[in-house]
Amino acid sequence: MVREKQPRCIHCGQGFTPDERNVRHQRYCGAAPCKAASKKASQTKWLAKPENKDYHNGPEALARVRAWRAAHPGYSRRKPGSSDVSVQDDLPFEPSPSRPTLVEVMASAKISCIASEATARPPLQDFLNAQPIVLVGLIAHIWGSALQEAMPYSA
Numbered sequence: 505m506v507r508e509k510q511p512r513c514i515h516c517g518q519g520f521t522p523d524e525r526n527v528r529h530q531r532y533c534g535a536a537p538c539k540a541a542s543k544k545a546s547q548t549k550w551l552a553k554p555e556n557k558d559y560h561n562g563p564e565a566l567a568r569v570r571a572w573r574a575a576h577p578g579y580s581r582r583k584p585g586s587s588d589v590s591v592q593d594d595l596p597f598e599p600s601p602s603r604p605t606l607v608e609v610m611a612s613a614k615i616s617c618i619a620s621e622a623t624a625r626p627p628l629q630d631f632l633n634a635q636p637i638v639l640v641g642l643i644a645h646i647w648g649s650a651l652q653e654a655m656p657y658s659a
Contacts, residue, residue, distance in 0.1 A: 511530070511531070513531070513532050513533035513535075513538050514531050514532065515532055515533075515537065515538040515541040515542070516533065516535060516537070516538055518533055518535075520533035520534065
C-alpha cells in the first residue's frame, strides 16, 4: 500500500494534512502564525499586480469610499450610550404563587411503584429526541465524519 506524502508548510516547514477541497493549492498549515503569513503573502501578491497598485490611493479610491459611506450611513458610528446598555437584563427569581410546588404535586398524586402496561412505555418525547442522534451516527458512519460542513463535500 503506497502512502501519499504529506505536503510541508512553506512557513513553518511542518507536514500537514490539507483540506479536502483545497488539496491542489493549499501551501500553508492551519497554525495561527502560518495563517497570518499566508494572508500577508496573498495580500502582497495581490498588491504587486499592476491593476491593483493604487487601489487604496488616489481620487478613485476616495470617490469609492465616499460613495460607499453615503450608501451606508451610520455604519461606523456608535449609537450614544450603546456601551452602557446591557445585552440581557437580570430577572430576579420569584416563584409563581398560582402554581403548586413539586412537593405538593407529588403528595397529592397517587403514585404506585408498580407500573401498569399503559405507563410502562417510554414517553413519546424521549423516543423522538433519540432519532436525530441515531441519524447523525448513521450519516457519520457512511461519510466518515459527523461534521455537517464536511458531509456535502466528501460524497
